[in-house]
Amino acid sequence: MGIMTTDKTKTVGEALIDILEANGVDVVFGIPGVHTVELYRGLAGSKIRHITPRHEQGAGFMADGYARVTGKPGVALVITGPGLTNTITAMAQAYQDSVPMLVISGVNARSSLGHGKGRLHELPDQRAMMATLALMSHTLLDPNDLPSVLARTFAILQSSRPGPVHIEIPTDVMAEKISIGAITATAVKGPRAARSGVEKLADKCRQATRPAILCGGGAIGAADQIRQLAEQIDAPLITTVNARGMFAGHPLSVPASPSLAPVRDLLADSDLVIALGTQMGQTDYDMYADGGFPELDNLVRVDIDADQLARGPSASLPVLSTVDQLLGDLLPMLEGLTGHADGAGRAAACRDAVFAGLGPKMKAEVRVLETIVETLPGCIIVGDSTQVIYSGNLYFEPGRPKGWFNAATGFGALGYGPPAAIGASVGEPEAPVVCIVGDGGFQFSLAEIGSARDCGARVIFLVWNNDGYGEIRNYMLDCGIEPEGVTPSAPDFSKIAEAYGLPAVLLGDVSELAGALTELAGVSGPSLIEIHETNTHGATA
Structure with a gap:
């Protein structure tokens, strides 16, 4: 970060990239569309890397995982309307877990806002909708306000409880030219006690x-x-x-x-x-x-x-x-x-x-987590809402700071794990990353393994297969309710991995886990391991 000198007249989209770069942004996650292409005009010539997810919710979760391991705001770039609404779940998770995230979206031209004439991707009041879950939501109506709006954005992300910030830029504003001088990175400290x-x-x-x-x-x-x-x-x-x-x-x-x-x-x-x-x-x-x-x-x-x-x-x-x-x-x-x-x-x-009070199943699951840490020193474990993660949240010591986070807390969004793990790997590419995800939760974001392949993320997707939503099935039984809707069928995960070009291993015994982790840690990109709760010996006891 530092001062970037420019005396050129640039479009708002180009100036946006310059200001982000000056504030230390080195990665953005997003899917380009007609309503954001002008924001991409300056991206190719910058030092900022672009990662393309398969879904905008994945862009938000990737930004979340990146932010957690780097400490810097994760940035998502999405289109107006469905692109932004797809990102809302990830923003809500970031809000609940106090994760710094900047979501920059398009919005229709200024002259159309509030008129309800059926424009493509139109929402009645997009900014007002986002203001309910963002620390700040701002519509850039005057292109010359861009530097001050972004300065305010980074001040908020640095000096208060972290969370998501949203900026929307009308399509007609994106291409307008503005003159900006030297760009100084925003540096603000939070409160200090008396x-x-x-x-x-x-x-x-x-x-x-x-x-x-x-x-x-x-x-x-x-x-x-x-x-x-x-x-x-x-x-x-x-x-x-x-x-x-x-x-x-x-x-x-x-x-x-x-x-x-x-x-x-x-x-x-x-x-x-x-x-x-x-x-x-x-x-x-x-x-x-x-x-x-x-x-x-x-x-x-x-x-x-x-x-x-x-x-x-x-x-x-x-x-x-x-x-x-x-x-x-x-x-x-x-x-x-x-x-x-x-x-x-x-x-x-x-x-x-604490450990003595855990049941045999939970103890077995904690031992699986310990095997991961012992086999892959310095690894980052990113979890979805699945049973082994719940056990780890009760009792488990990762081997490093920022080495354990998941969606089984806070907002609790299923499908969080795979894209968040990709973001973590992008943020710390030298660290092995293990994503623990259930067979049900994985299907919320299964296509993101293709994103992992595209960007070369060193993520081992560890699928914990219990033939459906096992945690909810057990809860229904505990409440005396006949289980219903908790057994969605799963694909053959090894064949899905093969279709995307990923090496995959189905474990017959949990004792094989260390060897599989060691082998796949040497792969230059993503890979997959499946543990089946009933077919993999030692998974639950």
């Missing part, structure tokens, strides 16, 4: 005898600082789904869901709980909707979003700040502090109790 609040937290840390730390996705960028804090006050480190892997292998790490009784007991027994960058929402803290998360008398919440501090569990000390800036101010105040709270012992007891 010194008085930091001092109060420092006092609590000094006084605590049984502290604990909760980490959410908003804490990932401050992992080293958090580790230092935890070691100083001797506090177990409990990570939610989007924070898993931050402290892999550390004796204080508790990679388990706060929805589980042993984790809740640990928190209830703590005299100080510091929650860093976590929404404390239901899918992490009350997965079973039993209302059993304990009331915490000495809860400190640190969040970038003032609204979020007012929601959920009330805190004895709410702190409006980015996690890194808060810890940058806090740690010098604690210099020389050495806690003796048996943090490692408390963490180990919690880990043991």
Whole structure:
């Protein structure tokens, strides 16, 4: 990122690409159409790579996966009308999981807006529709506003709770010429806590005898600082789904869901709980909707979003700040502090109790996940909503930060995994990426394996085949409901892979997984492994 100098008159589409490039955008995901071709005019001559999905929802999910591993906004470029409505599900997932995403769409010519004359791809009020789920939705009516609108966009994406931003550009505006001077990258920091609040937290840390730390996705960028804090006050480190892997292998790490009784007991027994960058929402803290998360008398919440501090569990000390800036101010105040709270012992007891409480099927699924991490060090595991992912969300330690994320939390969109894994691979091409997806969820976005082939994404698609929607089938049975609509037929995934030119392996025994992963990790592009829950020996017990 930096300053790009230009003294030429350019079209809005060309200037858009220049500004994106100056702000560090190196990839866009999209499907061109008549309503966006002018936005592509400057793309071929830029350094920005274009990835073409098979569906605009895939463009959004790819942008999501890219953003999670790089920390930069994922950018999707889609046509007006159906292109944008196809992207809404991905935007909603990004909103729920606080993932920075920029969606740039076309919209019909300014003179047609609001008249309802049946133009191609017309919606009654596209911007108003998008404003319900975007942090900002803006219609570029004046072409000269482009630099200021994008500056505002990147300021929002950098300085507040991340999520999707939408900009729509009318087709007649795209080709208009504008003059822009030097383009400066937008650089804005989020909120920083008042010194008085930091001092109060420092006092609590000094006084605590049984502290604990909760980490959410908003804490990932401050992992080293958090580790230092935890070691100083001797506090177990409990990570939610989007924070898993931050402290892999550390004796204080508790990679388990706060929805589980042993984790809740640990928190209830703590005299100080510091929650860093976590929404404390239901899918992490009350997965079973039993209302059993304990009331915490000495809860400190640190969040970038003032609204979020007012929601959920009330805190004895709410702190409006980015996690890194808060810890940058806090740690010098604690210099020389050495806690003796048996943090490692408390963490180990919690880990043991969580694993012991899992059923045989879940333990088998966690062992599959452990095999992946042991076989492919440094890998990224991207999941869809499928049973093995639910087990991992309850208890599993990935081998690295940003090495575990999925759609079985937040918005919970099926079909998320395959395109998000492609985005992750594009964002970090040297890392092996494993996408775990069920046979039902895979069929939501099956064609995206072609996109993976086109862009050379090193993704191993690991299909967990349980002959339908197994999680929902079991839930129906638990509720005393005769299962209906939960057994959609699946294709022969190996033949589908072959049709796209991907190598594929159907495992007869789970013990073959490590060998298959090792072999396919050497493939220059995507590949596929299938585990059948009943036909693959060892898959469930």
